[in-house]
Amino acid sequence: MLLLGSASSWAKPEGKAEPNTQVPAGDRHYAATGFPDRIVASPAQDASRGFAVAWRTDTGVSTPLLEWVVAGDSPDVGTPRRVTAVTTALDTELGTSHHHRADVAGLAPDTLYLWRVQGNGTWSAWNQLRTAGRADQPLTLLYFGDTQNKNLSHVSRVLRAGIKAAPDARLTLFAGDLVSGGDGVDDSEWGEWFAAAGWLPQETAVAPAIGNHEYFEEFEDTPQERRVLGRHWPVTFALPRNGIDAADTSTYWFDYQGVRIAVLDGTSALDLGTAQAQAAWLDKVLADNPHPWSIVLLHQPFYSPREGRENAELRDVLLPVVRRHQVDLVLQGHDHTYGRRGEGQAATPQYIVTVAGPKQYRLSDEARATMAPVGEDTQLYQVLTIDPRHLRYAARTVTGRLYDGFELDREADGSKRKTELTEGRIAPRDCTRTQTLKGRADRCWE
Incomplete structure (x- = not known):
């Protein structure tokens, strides 16, 4: 009996090139939803003082929030500050999605920050990112x-x-x-x-x-x-x-x-x-x-x-x-x-x-x-x-x-x-x- 997921059920034919993606034609596995995804932080011009975040949702989300706070050891993160994102629509083969950008500024150098981004009635995980330190730090x-x-x-x-x-x-x-x-x-x-x-x-x-x-x-x-x-x-x-x-x-x-x-x-x-x-x-x-x-x-x-x-x-x-x-x-x-x-x-x-x-x-x-x-x-x-x-x-x-x-x-x-x-x-x-x-x-x- 062939077990679902066994090697012989999915292995590529011998001597054949592997496809570029693992997504079957027509599959919408990566279509946007109300949950934030494709979340990526990038440095500000002065990376010791800020960073910016981009993320994606479906079209049910516009101008969502980013929340940030200095990271601590307790699950009680306190009262975070909020930044409202700028939203841009994107049409793709998987439909229309909304892409959001929020810039976080006024931070302290060499400090660990906790941050998350908003979707439709939901949030991403809390992420930790440390700002750049002084020029003399390794x-x-x-x-x-x-x-x-x-x-x-x-x-x-x-x-x-x-x-x-x-x-x-x-x-x-x-x-x-x-x-x-x-x-x-x-x-x-x-x-x-x-x-x-x-x-x-x-x-x-x-x-x-x-x-x-x-x-x-x-x-x-x-x-x-x-x-x-x-x-x-x-x-x-x-x-x-x-x-x-x-x-x-x-x-x-x-x-x-x-x-x-x-x-x-x-x-x-x-x-x-x-x-x-x-x-x-x-x-x-x-x-x-x-x-x-x-x-x-x-x-x-x-x-x-x-x-x-x-x-x-x-x-x-x-x-x-x-x-x-x-x-x-x-x-x-x-x-x-x-x-x-x-x-x-x-x-x-x-x-x-x-x-x-x-x-x-x-x-x-x-x-x-x-x-x-x-x-x-x-x-x-x-x-x-x-x-x-x-x-x-x-x-x-x-x-x-x-x-x-x-x-x-x-x-x-x-x-x-x-x-x-x-x-x-x-x-x-x-x-x-x-x-x-x-x-x-x-x-x-x-």
């Missing part, structure tokens, strides 16, 4: 490359591995392409991304870069074809609104405990003509940086480790700004491999491309000659620990093995020195498959 943050495909089945374990490796992380950075589909086909994908992330978006401050898959092609394969910002992006995250006017929901910056982080929109720069505007904006953001460290986060890399990809306009227009201000780390995704390189013998900048999801590309010969280490066929997460004098970077495989690591030391005169961390590193990994399950020789895994 910071732990997580960094993930593209998640994009098979979020529930394959990405979830990478995110859990990162949380377990860095339980004290306060901030999480994502390099874009969080989901794969375009408007009209991706609401279930976003549902699976949040299911995979679990409580990570509520109890760390999440700061993503936008990827090309958060855009879609309008009038595709016609002379009128153009790149258009997907409707999910502006309402899914409550990000600082301090970027350039032409990309005001996808370029932003914030300060977090001794680090200035600037987030760029590579798709807008490459396809929508905003490279010059982003360069001028980035120049000002970095020139005003009072902190010892700086990080630039963007999706498309300055130096691509994949064959046939050359982001020339990024290098021509934006890279000189990064070099001029001696940015410490440039964190990137897009190319679904691992690769790191610097600028000759200089300690900084360090340019890093990584991937969290199961979609895996192959490395170019140029990447193998100019980057070290490099890697294929490997899901990774990154843990950064930072204090005023030291920045330690470690990339680990999903099973926790050290794949790459280095430390930047800040000298008294402000110069930086890089030390490679080689103890315990595993050997670089290569793809051993000749083609994917769909027959593609240019990729390692779909």
Whole structure:
């Protein structure tokens, strides 16, 4: 007798590619309800003084409340303060939903806050989030490359591995392409991304870069074809609104405990003509940086480790700004491999491309000659620990093995020195498959 839920009842056919989501066609599992979901906190421009929260409900909820209070040890939380959200409607393949944003300001640095959001006659769980501390306090943050495909089945374990490796992380950075589909086909994908992330978006401050898959092609394969910002992006995250006017929901910056982080929109720069505007904006953001460290986060890399990809306009227009201000780390995704390189013998900048999801590309010969280490066929997460004098970077495989690591030391005169961390590193990994399950020789895994 076949038992419901046994392996033989759901396993994919041998040799067949797994579907991108676990949702059967036409299933409305991730449709909005009166219960708040897709709850995600993001840093304010000054993350020591505030944060913002986005969440979703059905259309029966408009301008709901966020409640917050200083966290204590008693279940009696006292009388919380309230913030009224701003609500935006979104039409998807699962119907119309309401997306809400509430900004919490006037907080104290390095303080644990309790907060929850409202639905239709119900509330979310109470969540705990600690504001950023002083610039001289040590910071732990997580960094993930593209998640994009098979979020529930394959990405979830990478995110859990990162949380377990860095339980004290306060901030999480994502390099874009969080989901794969375009408007009209991706609401279930976003549902699976949040299911995979679990409580990570509520109890760390999440700061993503936008990827090309958060855009879609309008009038595709016609002379009128153009790149258009997907409707999910502006309402899914409550990000600082301090970027350039032409990309005001996808370029932003914030300060977090001794680090200035600037987030760029590579798709807008490459396809929508905003490279010059982003360069001028980035120049000002970095020139005003009072902190010892700086990080630039963007999706498309300055130096691509994949064959046939050359982001020339990024290098021509934006890279000189990064070099001029001696940015410490440039964190990137897009190319679904691992690769790191610097600028000759200089300690900084360090340019890093990584991937969290199961979609895996192959490395170019140029990447193998100019980057070290490099890697294929490997899901990774990154843990950064930072204090005023030291920045330690470690990339680990999903099973926790050290794949790459280095430390930047800040000298008294402000110069930086890089030390490679080689103890315990595993050997670089290569793809051993000749083609994917769909027959593609240019990729390692779909």
